[in-house]
Amino acid sequence: MEFVNGVKLYGNPLFPCMFLFISFVIIFYLQLAKTKKKLNLPPSPPWLPIIGNFHQLGKLPHRSLRNLASKHGPLLLLQLGHNPTLVVSTAEMAEKVIKSHDVAFSSRPKTTAANTLLYGCTDVGFAPYGEYWRQVRKLSVVELFSHKRVESFQFVRDEEVELLVNKIRKASINGQTVNLTKMVFSVSNNIVSRCAIGRKIEEEHEDGGKFSELARRVMALLASFSIGDAFPYLWWMDYLTGFIPKLKATSAELDELLDQIIEERKDSDEVNPKKDFLSIMLELQKDGEIEMELTQDNIKAILMDMFIGGTDTTSTTTEWLMAELLKHPNIMKKVQEEVRMVVGNKPKIEADDINKMHYLKCVIKETLRLHPAVALLVPRQTSTTVKLFDYDIPSGITVFINAWAIQRDPRWWDKPEEFIPERFENNGVDFKGHDFQFIPFGCGRRRCPGLPFGVASVEYLSANLLYWFDWELCGGGSAENLDMDEVYGLTVNKKIPLHLLPVSHLSV
Template sequence: MLHSIQTLLFVFTSLSILLICIFFKFISYNARSQKKLPPSPRKLPIIGNLHQLGSSPHHSLYDMAKNHGPLMIVHVGSVPLLVASSVEAAQKILKTHDLVFCNRPILKIPNTILYGSKDIAFCPYGEHWRQMKSIAVLQLLSNKRVQSFQQVREEETARMLEKIRESRGSLVNLSEMFVSLTNNVVCRVALGKTYPGLRFKNLLERLMDTLGALSVGSYIPWLSWVDRVSGLQRITNEIAKEFDELLEAVLEEHINKENGMEACAGCDKSQDLVDILLDVQREKVEGFSVDKDSIKAVILDIFAAGTDTTSTNIEWAISELIKHPRVMKKLQQELTQVASGSSMISEEQLEQMKYLKAVIKESLRLHIPLPLLVQRESTQYINLMGYDIPAGTRVVINAWALGRDPSLWEEPEEFKPERFLNSSVDYKGFHYQFIPFGAGRRGCPGIQFAIAVNELAIANIVYKYDLSLPDEKGGEELDMSEITGLTTHRKSPLLLMASPRF
């Protein structure tokens, strides 16, 4: 009898729990069905829309947006990704609701390499990010600090020009030279010296390739083993270890140098970025402590942003000038007039070069280094443009699509720097049809640094040399195919002949 009662109680309890679960499942489903989510393309099991993204996701997402609208949900594996492809959507995310969309999702590869995302670019929103961003803006990348490194930029640009001169009219790999230029500038500015040799160059290349790789486990968690089998996890760990060993040695060298300086009254006390960060660490402003890992993470940020994206900008601008001889000739006329016979264009002279600045803007419009910017994540539920967006939704802005939108730009596929000559539109994050550096509180803090290198390098190459394709090919024959990783590069290196203009 007792056994029967216990059995009945067990059955009754089980049925009650089952009914409660069904009830709450029904309530949850009903609540979801009442929410209005952005439109979404049909997806496949497990991979979602991953198969539709292809090798150039910014192109694919632009085409999808034509069918599904300027705000849509694309499923990358099991992760829903909100994609914004219009000025209105971009402005609401980056300005109107900037605080809601200011977080970063934790991504496996950057998290491993950047010391648990203690950097600025990939760091989740919070007190640590606010303090590190403040240090970057006020101490590392302020206008005054950027100007203080003018001599470094001019010396490295002169060194690049000398290498081109030594080619004596033979074929020059300008892509490689631009990478060397930006690497040398960033090394001297950040670490105090250059690191010649293939080991450091290869390490930087592996860093950029790995940061741009797709981690399957980040989007389909139960397939995380694929990253181990493919070797991606091992490669990521190796790069993190190698850079950590390098940066440990750099920090130790700077600490020893600082100790030596204190005992040397007449020594040169000029500072690089590591020196500045070590000073901030010692000061402990308002109780905030900058630990060693944070210093190393910020230096890696500067390498990633300051080398790859900057050299890519220069590479695409020169490519467009080769494709458009009319623009090249007009730019050379401006450079020659302003230079007034100078052997090399200085940074002071750049301010007078309106057409040069228009050329760089137009190149950035067509060839945004990070076409989808860096992923964001919503911190709370929000109704956006009539759609319900849950907290924790990942977000990308298709900045490439904004730069090609025919409703915003006349003949958007054409390279026409003149469109910027009498226009107030700029790249500083206030005009949402043109945001190559992002916008809002998570916009790139290194705009001035990047543009300073861009302007000086492009101005001097075009001023001093006539550039042409080999075998007497016309500019229209230059292959402009791209390849997408963390940044969008030329698929093939830029190989040109350089003839002195005077």
């Protein structure tokens, strides 16, 4: 029959494509069913043809996945388009993964965006597990993010936070409100850029610099949905939607700008005793002091990691901290009293002062518990088939560890949905990856190497905001009604920015 329901089949150029597509879907799901019969896979919620469980993720996947785990178990297998995906939702399961099978779970799925924007995933965060990743992680831990190196950048935090305080003080004198969300992002960006490349990328004018705009675009693209990643046989649709052209255009602009920054540094005769990350990597490249060839593309990829991992996480954590304190004025009063008692009447907060602010550290921990910046951590990928408890976990599947759900588990945390910093007083639980009920920076081999750098920035920035100013909601709004809705992206941000009225605590 040449026509079906009025549609011409034979001779229609779309018919072969339709036939191949339907055939592929049938073969794929028959193979999936065959695999499930052979292996004892973790439980799965019912899924739809072709899209699998995508429809169950919703706008806030960390919350949706916790709900699915409560129904189907702490180890959950989803079918996200073409990709089988394991979701780990309890501390016990996370500990078993890391302590027994960390190597098998330490690779990364290669996404279209990361592959294009991060030079074939030759950065630290998205690099596949192997010798190259081991060398660049060692470079990061030993040379870039060591305790000594983080301390050496205190002058940058001092200068950038002082500029922020002066801007807020000016607004306070004039009785103006401030967009604290925007300000905190800007200062975080400036701290990271000065430590990474020795200069600011966030210009003083309102629109920001070119690099700043590119960095934001990169973060948005990395968090964007790729049809080709979910459905490899539909890779061509990423061209039709404009996703691939956007990636290539952004990559080209970014590459040109980074090359310019690196070449300027190479040609400069200026001797700077306060070395930034770029200077350190160029020296190591020149002297051959590392056990790998460090190419210019590798350096650019590692630099981008710093902007992606260091800016948004710091600003997001600080924003959530201030929001929670506004909702809990008694806690705000208690932490401000501590900060102001420690600092006294000194003209600035010293780095050593932070170590005496024990309650502030509890407030930061509680913020990281309730609001981990990367709620599902960075996804992993299995490199071999492993046995996890009684389940067979195939090779090559994506793995999400739901840190957000783990850190709100009532079996580990009393009143887990409430903001109670006191839970960390006289409590040895820490966020360094050894206590699996509290893993905002990840755990195991793929734990974030920039943890010391990020925490130092959050501590110093928060202490200054709390020392110099009291804070009020715009228009005399009720703190209890402060909107705490989230928006999911590369990080989980507060949906509505914090617009606040600062009141100077001290006259200077």
